[in-house]
Amino acid sequence: MILFLTYNDQPSGVYWSQVTDVVAHLNTLGGPRVRLLALVSARDYFGIRKNIMAHSPDAVVLPMVPRMKHWRANAGIVALACRWLRPSGIMARGALATWLALRARDKGLVKNVCFDARGAYAAEWEEYRIVDDDALIGQFREVEGEAVRSADVRLAVSEALVRHWQDRYGYTGKRHVVIPCTLGRAHEGLGRPTDPMREALGFAESDVVLVYSGSVAGWQSFELLGGLLRDALGGQPKLKLLFLSPPDTGIDRLAAAFPGRVLRKFLIAEEVPRALQAGDVALLVREDTLTNRVASPTKFAEYLAAGLPVLISAHIGDLSALVEAHGLGAVVREDAALPTMERPAMADRERYRSFALAHFTKKGRSAEYLELMGALS
Numbered sequence: 313m314i315l316f317l318t319y320n321d322q323p324s325g326v327y328w329s330q331v332t333d334v335v336a337h338l339n340t341l342g343g344p345r346v347r348l349l350a351l352v353s354a355r356d357y358f359g360i361r362k363n364i365m366a367h368s369p370d371a372v373v374l375p376m377v378p379r380m381k382h383w384r385a386n387a388g389i390v391a392l393a394c395r396w397l398r399p400s401g402i403m404a405r406g407a408l409a410t411w412l413a414l415r416a417r418d419k420g421l422v423k424n425v426c427f428d429a430r431g432a433y434a435a436e437w438e439e440y441r442i443v444d445d446d447a448l449i450g451q452f453r454e455v456e457g458e459a460v461r462s463a464d465v466r467l468a469v470s471e472a473l474v475r476h477w478q479d480r481y482g483y484t485g486k487r488h489v490v491i492p493c494t495l496g497r498a499h500e501g502l503g504r505p506t507d508p509m510r511e512a513l514g515f516a517e518s519d520v521v522l523v524y525s526g527s528v529a530g531w532q533s534f535e536l537l538g539g540l541l542r543d544a545l546g547g548q549p550k551l552k553l554l555f556l557s558p559p560d561t562g563i564d565r566l567a568a569a570f571p572g573r574v575l576r577k578f579l580i581a582e583e584v585p586r587a588l589q590a591g592d593v594a595l596l597v598r599e600d601t602l603t604n605r606v607a608s609p610t611k612f613a614e615y616l617a618a619g620l621p622v623l624i625s626a627h628i629g630d631l632s633a634l635v636e637a638h639g640l641g642a643v644v645r646e647d648a649a650l651p652t653m654e655r656p657a658m659a660d661r662e663r664y665r666s667f668a669l670a671h672f673t674k675k676g677r678s679a680e681y682l683e684l685m686g687a688l689s
Contacts, residue, residue: 314338314688315349315399315422319386319409320376322353323363325581326610329496330430331405332367334681337674343685344400349393351376351386351409372397381448383408387415394421401425401688403467407433407452410459424688427463430493432456432476435602457481465687467680469493469608470629476606487687489680492630493610494672499585499617502665510590513575515552520653523591523620525556525584525611534562536599536646544650545570551653554591556584588618592655596624596631597644604628613672616640619661623650640664 316335321327331348338346348371352360361373372393377385390412394402401424402413410427417425434452436442441449460466460481466488468474474490477483515521522544528534545551545566555563555576567574579587588594594615598604607629615622621641626632635641642651656664670676 424464473606492608594620616668
């Protein structure tokens, strides 16, 4: 058995597509059984457990030690789980989970550990203060460095992330695979776009709908985004905006400045794919930080799968170069305005979707996943 370990990750659309869907896919590959071990907040533990097990019925969901500053104490919980489940390996999502898994390896409770790296963790904590605790933030370079150097195998979401490991942590190994953030099952199963959703959202056939999906906080860079959108709305009268986001004062100000042209909806994960199809162009603009230079945002593949060209910053992991090389939208330079937008032809929408299904599905990455499972068996 292989355990897929997550620590303090909140259930969300990203968790379903990048954790529970991955576990389900790994169990189709014919190797050892893979089982999710999720350490979650004790607050609403039973509600979180029920939610996770609805997506992954044989998951082991345990309450973590309270308070983030005590995160190392969770090594005891992981050790007990290993004594009970006797896994051969652990695929650990993130630097903290990997540190916990390495402690179990130190005790001889598991043979191999995979560092499933979703980004540059220390940089993210330093640049965006994920927690307001200088002592905790100060631990992260050491913890991430150990995860990079000491794991038996590594999964990176971009080649840019591997180069970051080489530059910051002196990583010179070859035991890694690169798998970008892939589509969840809800996005894989989309058919051709239909008009009722667009009409239900109040958009006319003549409107050009620019879509932004996800949070606008922190590394999502709404300060940069807001200025670009104001200029675009001012210069492109057919343009309307659809935010699939939680409430935000920045969006409210934009809506007040352009009445009737800015719509915000916060939908459950299963409703997002159809709402994306109601748009015409997608926006993935972020500030130039190390966090963003190694990233593989899940929404990129989701946009393409909905048939949307992507307007993307010039420094988003491996994806900006991909957009330019394959004509998947346009790269937005920091000193330039958003280009004039039009509704894409159906043939173009189908090409974007075909590209997403060819390059951003878990099935399409089975060879890489099998390599990881072989290292953990």
